[in-house]
Amino acid sequence: MSDLVTVTPAAADLIRSLREQHGPLMFHQSGGCCDGSAPMCYPAGEFRTGSSDIRLAALVVDGVPEPVEFWISRAQWELWQHTKLTIDVVPGRGSGFSLEAPEGLRFLLRSTLIRRDHQRGARSEHQQSRVE
Template identity: 75%
Template sequence: MVDEPRVELTPAAAELVRRLRADHGPLMFHQSGGCCDGSAPMCYPDGEFRTGAADILLASLTVPGVPETVGFWMSRNQYEVWSHTRLIVDVVPGRGSGFSLEAPEGVRFLIRSRMVGL
């Protein structure tokens, strides 16, 4: 059995990542725990969000048209809750956090998930 990626992007999310990359340079995602916008993946210029011992690099996403991988970080506590899932980053209309790069675009990233190992 081939290991499935832990994180993937929908085609719409990949297209938004390409646009954001063109405007902001290399990117990263961070998925924290919490409520409200803290439950959504946040997109930042790479290195702008400081990760630490409480975070893990869950995936390095390859996005066609983007020269470098896009790191997907998650808090360890959140990973413990979601370790049995495959995370799918999608984009939907709406306003997300003002800190995430897509906020001015009138869309927001969100996580969809699928159980793994069943």
């Protein structure tokens, strides 16, 4: 499991449901203007990443045949690099662009500070996380 990004069981259930409806998925961590810094879920490849984005994790969710990539802007990661990120889901209306919006649920990113010695080993841009 990745030390950088994990997924709660409730979020994993929603990811499985969205995968069945929309095919392969990806996340991009929003910068927080209009959507409250929510992780945005898109069909894989629909959100165009660029040189200012990094892939933080490839989440392996049971029941989803391919990893779900999690992207964040390099500048935002510089501010958040001392945290472990957990994708969760809560009741409410998500952003109109994120796939979960019609479900009456929204993804939420929770963060926990990590120890400095632990952080050094966790800064890979290409980690895989297993979620059951």
